[in-house]
Amino acid sequence: MGAVLETSGLTRNFGAIMAVDDVSFELRSGELLALIGPNGAGKSTCFNMLMGQLKPTKGRVKLGGEDITGLSPRQVWRKGVGRTFQITSTYSSMTVVENVQMSLLSHHGEILRFLPYATRQYREEALSLLALVNMADQADRHCAVLAYGDLKRMELAIALAHDPKVLLMDEPTAGMAPKERVALMKLTADIVRRKGVSVLFTEHDMDVVFAHSHRIMVLNRGALIAEGTAEDIRNNTTVREVYLGGGTIFADQGGAAHA
Amino acid sequence: MEFFVAQILTGLANASSLFLVACGLSLIFGVTRIVNFAHGSLYMIGAYTGYSLMQVLPGAVGFWGAIVVAGLVVGLVGLLIEILVLRPVYRAPELFQLVATFGVILVIQDLALMIWGPEDLLGPRAPGLRGVVRIMGEPIPKYDIALLIITPFVAVALWYLITKTRLGVLVRAATQDREMVGALGVNQSWLFTGVFALGSALAGLGGALQLPKGGADLLMDFNILAPVFVVVVIGGMGSLPGAYLAAIIISVLNVFGVSYLPQSTLVLMFVVMIVVLMIRPYGLFGREEVAGEHGQVGEPERPIKPASNTVRMVVAAGLLVLALLPLYGSHFSLVLITDVLIFCLFAASLHFLLGTGGLVSFGHAAYYGGGAYVAALLVTHVDSQMELAFLLAPFGAGLAALSIGWVCLRLTGVYFAMLTLAFAQLIWSLVFQWGDFTGGDDGLVNIWPAQWLKDTTVYFYFTLVIATSGILILRHVAHSPFGYALRAARDSERQAEATGIDTRKVRLLAFGFAGFMGGLAGALFVFSKGSVFPNELEIARSFDALIVVFLGGVKTLAGGVVGAGFFKGIEELLIRFEYWRLLMGLLIIFVVIAAPDGVVGSLRKGMERVGLRRVEDQ
Numbered sequence: 001m002g003a004v005l006e007t008s009g010l011t012r013n014f015g016a017i018m019a020v021d022d023v024s025f026e027l028r029s030g031e032l033l034a035l036i037g038p039n040g041a042g043k044s045t046c047f048n049m050l051m052g053q054l055k056p057t058k059g060r061v062k063l064g065g066e067d068i069t070g071l072s073p074r075q076v077w078r079k080g081v082g083r084t085f086q087i088t089s090t091y092s093s094m095t096v097v098e099n100v101q102m103s104l105l106s107h108h109g110e111i112l113r114f115l116p117y118a119t120r121q122y123r124e125e126a127l128s129l130l131a132l133v134n135m136a137d138q139a140d141r142h143c144a145v146l147a148y149g150d151l152k153r154m155e156l157a158i159a160l161a162h163d164p165k166v167l168l169m170d171e172p173t174a175g176m177a178p179k180e181r182v183a184l185m186k187l188t189a190d191i192v193r194r195k196g197v198s199v200l201f202t203e204h205d206m207d208v209v210f211a212h213s214h215r216i217m218v219l220n221r222g223a224l225i226a227e228g229t230a231e232d233i234r235n236n237t238t239v240r241e242v243y244l245g246g247g248t249i250f251a252d253q254g255g256a257a258h259a
Numbered sequence: 260m261e262f263f264v265a266q267i268l269t270g271l272a273n274a275s276s277l278f279l280v281a282c283g284l285s286l287i288f289g290v291t292r293i294v295n296f297a298h299g300s301l302y303m304i305g306a307y308t309g310y311s312l313m314q315v316l317p318g319a320v321g322f323w324g325a326i327v328v329a330g331l332v333v334g335l336v337g338l339l340i341e342i343l344v345l346r347p348v349y350r351a352p353e354l355f356q357l358v359a360t361f362g363v364i365l366v367i368q369d370l371a372l373m374i375w376g377p378e379d380l381l382g383p384r385a386p387g388l389r390g391v392v393r394i395m396g397e398p399i400p401k402y403d404i405a406l407l408i409i410t411p412f413v414a415v416a417l418w419y420l421i422t423k424t425r426l427g428v429l430v431r432a433a434t435q436d437r438e439m440v441g442a443l444g445v446n447q448s449w450l451f452t453g454v455f456a457l458g459s460a461l462a463g464l465g466g467a468l469q470l471p472k473g474g475a476d477l478l479m480d481f482n483i484l485a486p487v488f489v490v491v492v493i494g495g496m497g498s499l500p501g502a503y504l505a506a507i508i509i510s511v512l513n514v515f516g517v518s519y520l521p522q523s524t525l526v527l528m529f530v531v532m533i534v535v536l537m538i539r540p541y542g543l544f545g546r547e548e549v550a551g552e553h554g555q556v557g558e559p560e561r562p563i564k565p566a567s568n569t570v571r572m573v574v575a576a577g578l579l580v581l582a583l584l585p586l587y588g589s590h591f592s593l594v595l596i597t598d599v600l601i602f603c604l605f606a607a608s609l610h611f612l613l614g615t616g617g618l619v620s621f622g623h624a625a626y627y628g629g630g631a632y633v634a635a636l637l638v639t640h641v642d643s644q645m646e647l648a649f650l651l652a653p654f655g656a657g658l659a660a661l662s663i664g665w666v667c668l669r670l671t672g673v674y675f676a677m678l679t680l681a682f683a684q685l686i687w688s689l690v691f692q693w694g695d696f697t698g699g700d701d702g703l704v705n706i707w708p709a710q711w712l713k714d715t716t717v718y719f720y721f722t723l724v725i726a727t728s729g730i731l732i733l734r735h736v737a738h739s740p741f742g743y744a745l746r747a748a749r750d751s752e753r754q755a756e757a758t759g760i761d762t763r764k765v766r767l768l769a770f771g772f773a774g775f776m777g778g779l780a781g782a783l784f785v786f787s788k789g790s791v792f793p794n795e796l797e798i799a800r801s802f803d804a805l806i807v808v809f810l811g812g813v814k815t816l817a818g819g820v821v822g823a824g825f826f827k828g829i830e831e832l833l834i835r836f837e838y839w840r841l842l843m844g845l846l847i848i849f850v851v852i853a854a855p856d857g858v859v860g861s862l863r864k865g866m867e868r869v870g871l872r873r874v875e876d877q
Contacts, residue, residue, distance in 0.1 A: 051757065077759045085757075091750040093560035094743070102747050106759040111744045112768070114736050117565055118743040144559040158758065 003062075004029050004198045005050070005081075005166050010059035012045055019045040021222035022059070027166065027200050032192055034209045035202045037219035043202040044086065046219065047170050050200070051083050052076040064165065082159035082197075086170040088151045090143050096154055097139040100126035103161035129157040133187060149180040156188065160195070167192075169201035173208055181205055185212045210234075265397035266518065270511030272403035273472075275410035276465040278506035280483060281490040282417065282499050283461030289434035289497025290454045293345065293356045294673065296802070297363040298487060299480035301459045304367060305333045305466025306475035307375050310382065313470070319386040330464035337459020341452045344848055349451075351855035354619060354676075358809040359851040361802060364480060365844030371477060373838070382470030402471050409468075414503055417461075421499060430454060434497045435546075485684055485798060489532045492677040495545025504543060525688030529681045533666070536678055540670050559750075560814040565738055581723060585716045593719045595831050600726040601783045602803075603823040606811070607730045608776035609804045610819025615737045616769045617749030619676045622683025623777055623804050625663065628796030630656035630778025631785035632690060635703040640696075645709040645786060652782035653775045659686070660774020664767050680798065687796040702792035706785050722783050729776050730820055736772070737816060745769050810850050812857020821859050 003026035010023040020042040027033050037043050048054040050061055052073040060069045063079055077083070091099050104122040105111055130136045133153040138146065143154065152172065159167055172188065173181035185208045192199050203209050209216060209230075216233045218226040226236045233239055284298045312325035344359050388405055391398040421427035429450055433440045441447045466475075473479070490509055494501025509528055516524040535543065566574070584596060609623045633655035637643035643651075667678045690697045697703065712718050736742050747755045748762035755762050785791045794800065804823075811822020829846065833839040854861035 053757075073757045074759050074761060077757060083757050085753070089751040089754040091747045091754065093562060093746055093750055095562045098562065098743070102743060102755075102760075103758045105740045105743070110740050111760055111765065113740045115739060117738050118740045119565070119738070121740060142559075142562050158754075162759070 002029055003027065004064055005200065006062040007050070008060050008062075010046065010049060010056050010061065012042075012049060012054060012057045018222045020049065020056075020219075023219070023222075023224050024059075025217055025224065025227065027198050029198055030192070030196055032189060032199045032201070032212055032214045034213035034216045035200060035219060036204075036206075036209055036216060037202075040221075041219040042222040043219055044170060045222075047083075047168055047202065050076075051081065051168055077162070080162070080165040081168060082162065082164035082166070083168045084152070084155045084159050084170065084172055086174055088148070088155050090151060090155065090158075092144040094143060095140050096135060096143050096146065097123065097126050097130060099143055099154060100129050100157050100161055103158045107162035126157075126161075129160055130154070132160065132191060133157045149176050149184070152176065152184060153187070156184075156191075160191065160197070163195075164197060167197050167199045169199060171202050171204065173203065173205055178205075178207075181208055182211070188212070261395040261397050264395055265399060266514050267511055268394065268399055268407065269403060270514040271410075271507060272400075272406040273514065274506040274510035275406040275413075276469040277483075277486060277490060277510055278410060278503050279413065279465030279468065280462045281487045281494070281506055282502040283458035283465070284487055285491045285494065285497055285499065285502045286430065286461070287455055287458035288491070288673075290430055290437070291345075291451045292437075293360070293455075294354065294676075295360050295455075295458070296357055296484070297340065297360040297367065298458075298462055299482070299484040300364050300367040301333050301337060301462040302466040302483050302487075303371060303475070303477075303480040304336060305329050305463030306382075306470055306473075306479060307371055307380070307466075308332050308463070309467030309470050310380050310475050311375075313383050322383070322386050326464065326467040326470075329467035330460045333463025333466070334456045334460030336463075338452060338456040340459070341455040344852070345455070346448065346452075347852045348855055351851075355809055355813075355851070355855065358806050359848055361806050362844040362847030362851065365840040365847065367844075368477065368480065369838045369841035369844070375475070377477065379476040380474050382472070382474040385471050388471075406468070413464075414499075417499060426453065481799065486528060488677060488680065489528050491542075492674065492681075493532055493535045493542055495542030496673060497546070498542065498544035501542055501544030523688075523692060525692055526685060529685040529688065532681045533678065533685070536670065536674065536681075537666070541674060545674075563738065563816055578723075578727060582720075585719065590715060593715050595828075597715075597719050597722045597787055598831070599824055599827045600722050601780050601787065602807075602827045603820045604726040604729045604783070605777055605780035606804045606807050606823035607733050607819040608773045608780065610808045610811070610813070611733050611737065611776070612769060612773040613805075613808055614813045614816070614818060615742055615749070616745045616766060616773075618766060618770065619672075620770075620773075620801075621676045621680035621798075621805065622663075622801050623679075623773075624796050624798070624800035625679075625683035625686045626656040626660050626774035626777035627781040627784070627804075628690075628791070628793075628800065629659050629686060629774075630781025631791040631795050632697065632703070632781075633778065634782045634785050635706045635791045636697070638706050639698075639703050645707070645712070649782045649786065652785075653778035656778020656781060657771045657775030660777070661767065661771040664770030664774075668763055668766055668770070680801070683796065683801055684798065687793055687798075690796055691793045697793075700793060702790055704790040706791065707789050708786040712786070718787060722787065725779065725783055729779055733776055734816060741765070741768070806847065810847065810854075810857055812860035815857065815859040815863065818857050818859045822857065825858060 005027040008024045010020055012020045023046060035043055035046065045054060049056045052071050052075065055070050060067055062068065063081065068076055068079055091102060094102070098119060101118065101122050104125055105118065108122070110121065127136055127139055130139050133156050135150065135153050135157060138150060143151065146154065173184055176184065188199065189212050191197065213230065216228065216230060217224055218233060218239050220242050225242060226233055226239045228236070280298065280302050284295060287293060287295050309325050309329035312328055313322055316325050340363055344363060345356055348356050348359055385402050385405065388401040391400050392404055421430060429440065429445055433450060437447070486509060490502055490505040493508065494505035508531065512527055512531060513524060516527045520527065581596065585593060605627050609620065612618045612620050630652040634648040634652040637648040637651060638645070663679065663682045667675055667682065670678055691699060693699070707713070708718060712721055744755070744760050744765045747760060748765050752762050781795070784795070807822035807826045808819045810826060811820070812818030830843060833842050836842065850858065856864060
């Protein structure tokens with residue numbers, strides 16, 4: 001399996017604060033890679049640099065071998081990287097299906113057309129994307145009235161609209177009920193398998209992380225301190241000390257995830 | 260050198276009342292987020308009240324007492340305005356309150372006319388301060404010296420109030436985070452009322468204090484509005500030191516402008532503002548507005564749909580009724596409907612920016628008047644044919660909008676709005692002061708349509724076709740991918756950018772397109788009247804459109820046109836009465852309070868409530 005997305009020496013400081021310090025990793029094809037770490041570890045900063053919302057102070061980001069460091073979010077998206085946000089951000093004045101259609105219109109380069117009715121463009125394609133995330137029955141609802149879990153699934157459909165090679169998901173299950181979390185990640189894992197997308201995600205819920213990721217990276221104070229399978233991470237003493245502060249709680253949680 | 264010092268002293272003296280008015284406005288905006296258009300009116304009441312009091316109160320004590328009492332009276336007026344007019348609409352969509360303050364302007368204009376009459380009042384001299392003092396040989400009025408001394412005291416007193424007292428702590432806290440202050444148990448409504456009253460009192464003081472220098476007249480409300488907004492924006496919204504510094508800069512600059520560049524005094528102020536905002540986008544002491552902090556409040560806009568067949572039939576029937584007007588209407592009604600149609604197109608073009616784009620332009624008259632002037636200048640200077648001038652006018656306006664939009668789109672929110680206002684004023688002052696080319700105050704006349712359009716009825720049909728097409732095109736574009744992209748950029752810029760939409764490009768094009776349509780309305784206007792004057796470019800004209808769009812309903816597609824048709828129609832009827840402004844102002848305030856979703860939005864809700872319209876998925 002080759003690397004789809006690769007960083008080398010990625011660094012970003014805000015004044016004297018090193019938010020991300022010399023982070024190098026690779027996301028392999030078809031992989032679900034988790035990036036975990038305590039609050040303030042630099043996960044979101046890292047994400048924002050991958051997607052172009054932030055420019056790195058140092059270091060490079062490569063997508064399929066091509067250097068995409070410093071490109072704008074727009075350009076990164078065009079290269080085939082999709083993203084979902086920690087706090088959903090949707091077009092609240094549109095229906096569910098129109099939200100997905102927007103992304104399709106942009107993908108097909110039809111944003112600047114004045115003539116056709118937007119609601120009639122790529123509707124079928126958008127509906128099948130919604131079917132993929134089990135949202136087809138809500139397609140014509142006003143997205144401002146959706147439940148949070150449904151919004152998250154809609155966002156996933158939007159992120160998949162341009163057939164991305166890589167999907168970046170910043171805390172995909174944040175703010176959801178425990179049951180919904182597992183369901184959403186299961187759905188994501190399914191889609192990844194079927195569509196061959198590679199996913200990098202951050203997450204606070206260890207159940208979700210241990211149950212679904214192929215590989216886990218741990219970030220602390222901006223630096224990568226461990227990397228490996230769920231088993232490796234669970235047994236890694238540094239991670240226990242630094243990230244999980246102790247070990248008894250962690251052992252319990254690990255056990256729960258296993259059960 | 261002597262002259263130089265004298266100029267600076269005069270500038271500083273002029274700055275004093277400007278500072279008082281501006282810091283009142285700044286305080287009000289900082290805490291309540293209300294863009295108070297009526298601030299100039301409060302200043303005017305201060306001047307008139309001060310004048311009347313000075314007539315009855317004797318001597319120096321009476322003079323200074325009158326100024327203080329005028330401030331208190333205006334504070335009380337502000338208190339009443341806040342409680343009666345603004346409180347009911349705090350929960351309305353962002354900036355909706357400014358419509359209410361516009362209604363207040365109209366009411367106060369007519370009340371002042373009723374009480375004090377139409378003549379300009381010459382302010383009394385301050386007892387004991389009638390002469391001049393010679394400083395380095397230059398005569399400086401004693402009253403200027405007094406102002407020079409008083410202003411720092413007032414500024415320090417305000418500074419003390421804001422930094423050392425409990426009220427000040429609350430005000431500063433509210434300026435930074437209103438919700439947090441509310442969450443900590445502070446009664447926000449009384450804080451808002453208090454700050455509004457204080458800000459009003461300062462405006463009143465400013466008005467009374469400038470009496471010996473300027474007197475009182477009925478135009479002073481709008482005249483002070485532009486400089487005050489400039490001062491507040493340059494200083495940074497909500498910042499008192501900023502307002503002080505900016506007031507001094509503008510006043511001193513103005514004094515020097517009068518001596519050295521008398522043709523460009525008006526332009527100068529706006530050039531300074533534009534330069535400052537280019538370098539420091541949030542003013543000298545302003546704080547960057549956190550994105551989303553003041554985003555769309557209230558409920559989100561509903562999804563839009565292409566018009567149903569029923570709606571199409573109703574619109575077609577309405578158009579048919581209009582098209583048959585020459586058969587049953589009078590000559591006067593033809594002229595009136597022509598005016599209304601032109602105004603509807605103008606408002607619809609602004610609505611496209613404001614509603615669909617979420618871009619609050621305070622200077623849309625620049626493109627309307629701009630289009631009119633492009634056509635008029637072509638006819639006057641190169642003897643262009645009417646058809647060609649008519650065709651080129653919207654392109655000229657669109658081009659102007661593109662270049663202005665290119666600069667303004669670097670900013671967001673209120674600063675964006677203010678910058679569009681500044682550019683509109685810049686164009687207005689250019690036209691006003693460049694008399695050789697534009698005719699200045701005398702305008703451009705003899706701009707008549709081509710022979711085949713001379714007849715009123717024919718021109719009515721011409722307007723009907725062009726304006727209706729323009730409005731339908733604007734509406735259709737809102738439904739097109741471009742219109743959707745514009746809404747996407749408004750709803751969530753982050754998401755739009757993260758899915759490949761160039762939001763800046765989309766917005767810029769929207770700005771140009773709206774300018775084009777505004778210019779089209781301007782072209783229709785100039786050939787219907789045969790002349791154009793600078794007041795088509797004025798703030799008041801921009802506000803006209805802004806008000807009807809808000810009143811019609813920003814969050815509904817038909818809001819602009821319906822608002823324009825409704826209110827322009829009513830205005831044409833009311834204008835025959837002596838105190839039509841009072842009636843219009845009261846009507847506006849009534850609509851603002853009774854229908855905070857605008858006419859169309861509130862009608863829709865009302866119909867849903869009584870079951871005439873299906874409630875959509877709530």
